[in-house]
Structure formats: C-alpha cells, structure tokens
Amino acid sequence: MELTDLISDAYDRLKKRVRRSELIYSHFYSEQLGMPLYFKCENLQRTGSFKIRGALNFMTSQPRERLNNGVITASAGNHAQGVAFSADLLSVPATVYMPEITPPQKVQATRDYRAEVVLTGRNFDEACAAAVVAQHQSGALFVHPFDDELVMAGQGTIALEILEELPDVRNIIIPVGGGGLIAGMSAAIRERAPHVRIIGVESTAAPSMSASFAAGKPTERPVCVTLADGIAVKLPGSKTVPVICELVDEIVQVEEEDIALAIVSLLEKTKMLVEGAGAVTLAAVLNRRIPDLEGKTVCLLSGGNIDVKTIAQVVERGLIAGGRYLKLVVELDDHPGALATLAENIAVTRANIFHITHDRRSKSLAIGRTDVSLELETRGYEHIKEIVGYLEGKCYNLTVV
DSSP states (O other): OHHHHHHHHHHHHHHTOOOOOOOOEEHHHHHHSSSSEEEEEGGGGGGGBTHHHHHHHHHTSSSSGGOOOOEEEEOSSHHHHHHHHHHHTTTTOOEEOTTTTTOHHHHHHHHHTTTTTEESSSSSHHHHHHHHHHHHHHOOOOOSSSHHHHHOOOOHHHHHHHHOOTTTEEEEEOOOOHHHHHHOOOOOOOOOTSSSEEEEEEEEEEEEHHHHHHSSSSOOOOOOOSSSSOOOOSSSSSTHHHHHHHOOEEEEEEEEEHHHHHHHHHHHHHHOOHHHHHHHHHHHTTOOTTTTTOEEEEEEEEOOOOHHHHHHHHHHHHHHHHEEEEEEEEEEEEEETTTHHHHHHHHHHTTTTEEEEEHHHHHTTTTTEEEEEEEOOOOSSSHHHHHHHHHTTTEEEEEEO
C-alpha cells in the first residue's frame, strides 16, 4: 500500500484510541510576530507525545501471532512510553532499551505502563543497537521508533487533523529527529494540500537530518548533549529520508539557547509545558530561522515529557539567555556598611537580589578587599545595561559572569 493509504487507515484505526490533540490559536505570538500562529498540542497527548500514534498503529496492525513473543524497542523516552502503553493495552509484554542518560521521569513513566526498561548506551543509537541484538535472541517483534511505514503512517494522522481544522494553513513546522514524524505528515500534506510549506526543525547539537537532506541520503552526524533529546539521532532512517527529500521544503536548525528560551516562553505565555524537542518549532519562528514566513502557520509541539530537574535548569538558562537574570562579581572595601551600601545602590536600579555570596578569602584579593557574587533578577538586556552602567558610575569594580 502507498504511505498515504496507510495514513488514511491509521486515521480510522486510531481516532477512538488516541486524543485528537488541540489546535490552539495564539493571540500573543500572532500579535508579536505579525502573522496567525497556531499550536498543534501533542504535548497534551496521552503519554505526553505524538509517539503513541505510530506505536499503536504499528502494533494494532499486526496479526496476533506476531505479538506472541512480546515487543521490543529502543527510545530516548517518548516512543518508549508509546510502545509501553500500546503493549499494556493489548496485554503484550514489552521491553524497552533506553540510553543511560534518559531523564528519570521518562524511565519511570515507561515502567508505569508495565514495560521492562533496560538502560544501556550513551545515546539512542547505542541503545537501539543493543535492542536489535536482544530482539534477534528473543524473537520479540521490534517496533522501530521512526523507520517503519506503519509508524510513519500513525504520525501522519496529525497532519490530517490539522488540515481538517485549518484547511487554509500556509506553513506547518515540524520537529525532526529520525524522520518518522515529518515523513508521515509530509505524505499526508502533499496529497491533500500540496501548496502548504513544510519546514523541519532540528537542534544544531544533532544535525543529521540537515546533512541527509543536503546529501539526498541517510547521513550520520555526531550527537552532542541537547535539550532536544527526543530528536537527537545520529543516523536518520533509510525509509524516512527519501520521503523527506522528496516532500519537505526545508530543514532549519536552532541553537540550545533558542530552545531554552522557547520552553520558558511557552510556560509564561501559554501556560504549557513543552519538552525541548517539542519547543524547537517555536524556537525557529521566534529566532527568525525560517525566511519569508507568512500566512497561517502551525507549530507542532510534539511532546511535553520533561523532568523537574531539567525544567529548573532550562528555566534558569532561559532567563539568562533572555536577559532576565544577571550574575555579577563586585569587589568591595572590607568594612562595615559596604555591603549594605551596595544593596541600596542595586535597589535604586529596581533589580531584585536573588542570591548573594560574600568572600574575603580569595588569594587574588588584596588585604582589606572582598568579593561579592550577586545573582539578580532583571527585566531584560536594556535593564542589565542600566544596572551595570549605574554601578560603574558609582565607581564599583565589577565583572559580569
């Protein structure tokens, strides 16, 4: 069957089993960007990401006897939960291989669906290699995270929902990792709305799809640590890349700071919690990574599975990147009242002291001098300039760190 036919079948198969995720118009971002912006909220999907669509479509398409030995897969987290949920629904044992660095929240969520979790490898690709070896030994059915037509078809149902609700959409922006999501969605879009511009977004820390898109074939690239761990893939799929090269208009990249800012912005402006891989689409729009973008635009928020520790780190990083957080080291005379005077001067700038450390024991300090490290909450880069300028005007010797 053609991929488009598989997508139509998947749509009928899944519509009563998965959530039809909300397509939300954003007043704030539309006004800020000067174009109508919508969010397709797969972060609100059951299991917290779009991955449930592909996993469930794959497994419910199989003859029962193929599931008798259970299923096995590899995942950085979201596909793991999709497979585990689907296996639990079908009363099939599931084993999931996950990288050792997988956030604990994703590991526990997978176990909550009664799957066995094996932590191995430094990244998805190493975990996947271990899962393939285990599959050959056990005879379990391997559920590939992206490089399978049934998985691609399940993900493609997202595009059908968007086109039904917003038939005059001009641009659809999609996160890119191994390519299953954008391949499935692109196939559906090109058949029903060939005028729509399709843009994929990946992190600069995992640039394999850009390289593959340029080369016209799957091309391996090293993966660095990234907030977008859900799309950190060294080698895209042999089945997904040809579809993407034929149907997708362009692939763009975003920096880690862009992703952090997008996560924080979504929290503040929409009250939605979105993981790094899901926030890359908005990051690309906010940072003007996509040229000549106009008309009704949909950003796919592909997932919301982010652990509390990462949220704390991302919020701090996002605040720093957005000029909302300032770290200073100020050298003072070590005498009574010096610190109080510094605090009074900071109060004049309307900055809020978040944290302060007083150190007079550094070897680099002259006798009678002390270092004060300050963390300040600020209102943006212009405010930071005002603070630094005011303190320097008061003859403070300071360093921005």
